[in-house]
Amino acid sequence: MQIRTAQDAPGTVRTGALVVPVFSDGELTGPAKAIDTALGGAIADVLASGEIKGKLCELALIHAKGQPFQRVLVVGLGESAKFEPYMLARYAGAAVRYLGRRNVAEIAVALPLQAATSAVACASFAAEGAISGSFETTSYQEKPDKRMAVTSTTLLSHGLDRAAVETGANRGTVVGDAVNLARRLALTPANDMTPTHLADEAMKVAKEVGVEIDVLDEARARTEKMGSFLSVAQGSAQPPKFIVMTYKGDPSSKELLALVGKGITFDTGGISLKPPDRMEEMKYDMSGGAGTIAAMYAIGKLKPKLNVVAIVPATENMPGGKATKPGDIVTAMNGKTIEVINTDAEGRLILCDALCYAQKLGATKIVDTATLTGACVIALGHAASAVVGNNDAFIDQFVALSKPTGERYWPMPLYDDYTSAMKSDIADLKNTGGRPAGTLTAGAFLKAFVDEKTPWLHLDIAGTAYLDNESAWQAKGPTGTPVRAFVSLVETLAGAPVVHANGATKAGV
Ligand code: BES
Ligand code: MN
Ligand code: ZN
Numbered sequence: 001m002q003i004r005t006a007q008d009a010p011g012t013v014r015t016g017a018l019v020v021p022v023f024s025d026g027e028l029t030g031p032a033k034a035i036d037t038a039l040g041g042a043i044a045d046v047l048a049s050g051e052i053k054g055k056l057c058e059l060a061l062i063h064a065k066g067q068p069f070q071r072v073l074v075v076g077l078g079e080s081a082k083f084e085p086y087m088l089a090r091y092a093g094a095a096v097r098y099l100g101r102r103n104v105a106e107i108a109v110a111l112p113l114q115a116a117t118s119a120v121a122c123a124s125f126a127a128e129g130a131i132s133g134s135f136e137t138t139s140y141q142e143k144p145d146k147r148m149a150v151t152s153t154t155l156l157s158h159g160l161d162r163a164a165v166e167t168g169a170n171r172g173t174v175v176g177d178a179v180n181l182a183r184r185l186a187l188t189p190a191n192d193m194t195p196t197h198l199a200d201e202a203m204k205v206a207k208e209v210g211v212e213i214d215v216l217d218e219a220r221a222r223t224e225k226m227g228s229f230l231s232v233a234q235g236s237a238q239p240p241k242f243i244v245m246t247y248k249g250d251p252s253s254k255e256l257l258a259l260v261g262k263g264i265t266f267d268t269g270g271i272s273l274k275p276p277d278r279m280e281e282m283k284y285d286m287s288g289g290a291g292t293i294a295a296m297y298a299i300g301k302l303k304p305k306l307n308v309v310a311i312v313p314a315t316e317n318m319p320g321g322k323a324t325k326p327g328d329i330v331t332a333m334n335g336k337t338i339e340v341i342n343t344d345a346e347g348r349l350i351l352c353d354a355l356c357y358a359q360k361l362g363a364t365k366i367v368d369t370a371t372l373t374g375a376c377v378i379a380l381g382h383a384a385s386a387v388v389g390n391n392d393a394f395i396d397q398f399v400a401l402s403k404p405t406g407e408r409y410w411p412m413p414l415y416d417d418y419t420s421a422m423k424s425d426i427a428d429l430k431n432t433g434g435r436p437a438g439t440l441t442a443g444a445f446l447k448a449f450v451d452e453k454t455p456w457l458h459l460d461i462a463g464t465a466y467l468d469n470e471s472a473w474q475a476k477g478p479t480g481t482p483v484r485a486f487v488s489l490v491e492t493l494a495g496a497p498v499v500h501a502n503g504a505t506k507a508g509v
Pocket of ligand 2: 267269317343344345346347
């Protein structure tokens with residue numbers, strides 16, 4: 001997908017389809033009003049007839065004889081007072097998916113009047129959405145059964161600050177490409193997406209965007225005493241890889257943000273074998289790692305002034321002859337011993353060594369992300385990811401900065417009760433705390449591996465990393481969560497946030 005910008009007035013644009021926004025309340029405004037006039041009231045007719053009401057992502061196609069644009073696609077943005085810039089990702093994504101299925105190759109997207117006060121953010125979301133909307137899941141089909149025809153999206157900056165729209169379009173292109181990278185990695189089946197393949201993909205990213213990379217093999221992981229990580233890998237015929245990518249955006253600073261992502265390329269459960277129903281979805285168990293590598297792609301391209309290290313422990317969780325058995329006791333990098341009650345609680349076993357390694361590298365803040373618990377899907381469904389952590393201010397900051405990205409995170413408590421539930425009779429910790437509050441006992445387990453002076457967050461993305469249903473703006477399958485929030489986190493910590501909670505952007509552009 002090519003993203004361009006143009007200053008032309010919407011009514012003068014030569015394109016396959018002109019995309020214009022309408023709201024579900026009030027009069028037609030901005031580009032919708034101008035095009036309605038050019039079409040002799042056709043947009044007003046569509047709304048008056050009740051064909052669409054203007055709800056978010058509602059669509060109506062109008063053919064436009066005798067105009068420079070062949071068609072107009074009217075797309076709803078909902079109530080005008082509730083408008084937020086991230087909705088433009090869904091707006092543009094819905095347009096790309098609708099028109100792409102109907103053989104339209106080139107489209108031009110108009111932005112609503114509201115974009116005037118937040119042009120960078122609005123253009124960024126529109127570009128991100130056009131790119132993520134074009135993602136399809138058919139790469140393994142000889143003759144893809146779904147085709148996205150749209151190859152070029154032009155964002156119209158008419159009436160807006162042209163430079164701001166260009167800046168936003170460039171950022172949104174990077175974020176959209178990163179989101180789709182995370183989705184492609186997650187979608188790739190586990191026979192192809194082995195730990196070695198994931199490390200190779202990370203190396204390609206590192207080379208392309210110019211970040212450092214170090215991939216620890218099994219022998220080096222052993223030298224680092226990552227006994228917990230290796231205990232998960234030992235049941236598999238595939239060698240584990242411990243991926244470390246480093247971006248030095250602020251070399252004179254000692255601040256270092258660590259992003260840690262669970263990289264289980266397939267989770268059978270190990271000896272505590274999972275039931276077969278939907279086990280194929282466990283190829284997605286490296287979604288946190290994929291999102292982390294993809295965020296590093298975006299960071300390398302956007303070059304924020306912050307040091308960031310990405311850590312992805314990658315392994316399969318298999319029940320091979322050498323596999324860890326329930327009751328085995330393993331030793332993590334920091335010397336803590338763990339009684340493995342259930343080999344299916346493997347995510348925390350690889351993350352705890354990654355958290356230790358992040359601190360060894362000097363991390364001053366840590367955020368980990370993982371498809372960690374089925375309990376998280378029970379608690380929040382597919383509507384939000386859970387956030388826990390050891391520092392309320394950092395939790396609040398993350399929740400606030402992620403909200404305007406369109407990704408949802410909901411804070412949950414980490415009471416000492418959950419820490420108590422993880423005590424073992426014969427080791428320092430056990431790896432499961434029973435059925436109650438499974439997301440939070442998992443969080444309490446991870447907390448035990450982070451120095452309490454280091455602000456740390458854990459994002460459980462089990463319910464949000466992939467979805468069963470497609471929507472108007474997004475293919476079904478992997479979503480790219482938490483790439484958008486990670487990019488915003490890094491920009492915010494670098495002191496240059498692009499997307500603000502109130503939708504405005506820095507310096508009001
Ligand atoms: N990868 C799973 C969690 C998961 C389940 C993600 C469903 C997405 C959808 C994780 O490794 C796991 O198996 N967790 C166990 C932990 C339990 C044994 C304490 C779970 O949630 O059942
Ligand atoms: Mn598991
Ligand atoms: Zn898992």
